[in-house]
Amino acid sequence: MEPEELLNEGSGAEKKPVAESPLVSLRHDLKMFNEPIKEVAVEIMVEGLSKYPIFIAHQHELKLGEVILDRHDLNSSWSIHASTLEEFLERGVIKPELKQRFVDTYKNPKDFMCVFVVVPEGANFVFVPYGD
Secondary structure, three states: OOHHHHOOOOOOOOOOOOOOOHHHHHHHHHHHOHHHHHHHHHHHHHOOOOOOEEEEEEOOOOOOOEEEEOHHHHOOOOEEEEEEHHHHHHOOOOOHHHHHHHHHHOOOOOOEEEEEEEEOOEEEEEEEEOOO
C-alpha cells in the first residue's frame, strides 16, 4: 500500500464527510437564546436563590433543574434547564469535597453563563461569554 492511499490522496477515493460536532449547534442555540438565559441568571441571583446559576444543555430527557427553553417547542437543537450550585450539590452531581474548586473556577455570572453540557459521552462545565 502506498502512503497516498492511506491518506486518500491521489487515489480518487471519495473522502467521507466529517460529522459536525454537536457543540456547533449548541453554540448557535446559546447565541440565539443569550438574552433569556442571562435574564434567568440575573433572576436567580436577585431572588437570592443562588450566587451560582448553572444552565444545563442537553438533547435528551433530563431530570435536573427547571426547563427554560425546550428544543421541541423552539425548534432548536438543545434544551436548556436552569439550576444552581446548590441543586448540583443536593443531587450529587458535584461532590461536597469539590464545591470549593467549583466556586474558585466559576466565572462572573454577569459576564458568563455557566453551562453543564450533557452528551452521550459524558458531561462537562463550560463558561460562555454573554453576547458571544
